[in-house]
Amino acid sequence: MVTPLWTAQDAAVATGGLSASDWAATGVSIDTRSLSAGDLFVALRGPNHDGHDFVAAALARGAAAAVVDRDIPDLPMAAPLLRIADTLAGLAALGAAARGRSSARVIAVTGSVGKTGTKEALRLALAACGPTFASAGGLNNHWGAPLSLARTPPAAAYGIFELGMNHPGEIGVLTRVVRPHVAVITTVEPAHLGFFPSLEAVADAKAEIFLGLEPGGIAVLNRDNRHFDRLSAAAMRAGAAEIIGFGTYREATVRLVDCVLGPRSSTIEAALPGAVLRFALPLPGRHWAMNSLAVLAAVA
Structure with missing residues (x-):
């Protein structure tokens, strides 16, 4: 059995976010092209793309949950999302929490x-x-x-x-x-x-x-x-x-x-x-x- 890297509770505490469902992630990804099943997908904004536009694809590919800072249309009510104020700051918070533990x-x-x-x-x-x-x-x-x-x-x-x-x-x-x-x-x-x-x-x-x-x-x-x-x-x-x-x-x-x-x-x-x-x-x-x-x- 693979040990979880992040649970919904751990990630919420680290980022100050809110998760409406329980989940456990075994990795972290910011790119659906390299995402593995079980990853926590962090929806970052880049110069050419917004990761929020790929949240549905990430979940369809087996992501355990997604970290977002805005609403994602057309997702099921029970979709495993961690809502935070800013995803880039949230990624930094996850990194700091990982270093701290x-x-x-x-x-x-x-x-x-x-x-x-x-x-x-x-x-x-x-x-x-x-x-x-x-x-x-x-x-x-x-x-x-x-x-x-x-x-x-x-x-x-x-x-x-x-x-x-x-x-x-x-x-x-x-x-x-x-x-x-x-x-x-x-x-x-x-x-x-x-x-x-x-x-x-x-x-x-x-x-x-x-x-x-x-x-x-x-x-x-x-x-x-x-x-x-x-x-x-x-x-x-x-x-x-x-x-x-x-x-x-x-x-x-x-x-x-x-x-x-x-x-x-x-x-x-x-x-x-x-x-x-x-x-x-x-x-x-x-x-x-x-x-x-x-x-x-x-x-x-």
Whole structure:
């Protein structure tokens, strides 16, 4: 028997909404094209579509219930709806409630490049240690991050969430909901300069990830990146208890000693405090070697 992710009562308490019927959902969806039977469908408004127009289709495809903020015509009186004031705010509330009830160790990942690959590598590594949940694909924005949180099983021992941004202030909002124990910045590169006056401003926006760190939280940073000192100072100001640097730099806590790149794989030698690890990656490219160091730093 599948354990419910959300019951009508739990979701109503989390969102301040009202449900006229009893139901239990095993997942959360915002898209009828990928909806699974048993999902709670949240009717969000986008630039081109209004999810409320797809509520009937979601229920027909087996959704356990739908979260709405307006009337849906032509539905049966007994249709399982959770009525709230605003569905986007409701999704954020579900995410915050899921984070509040979770005892998982949470890792948040951002960076100009490498964040999705690093998140997936962390998922694989931590799955060997206990029940692990990670945000799917690139769900890392103002609705993707809370959606991922809302999908987190209460029994998860580890949670890994990707945080993205296009403008200052975005990551700050997301990280305060995700509340990571470990915050990883893979690197800072000129990937968002169309929205920022300088690369330093990009670094400052990435550093907002530290604003949500839990007490005793850890910052994991690319020691080779020229913005390391700037990011490190931001982490300290935010209250990080420890900063772990990774890279080739001689003072990196997790240091790349050797990297043999092949056409389809790489062989890595990495030095950690008190240990030297040698391992093979079934992925080519020096960037994957650096991602692996970030993973080691986050889980060590």
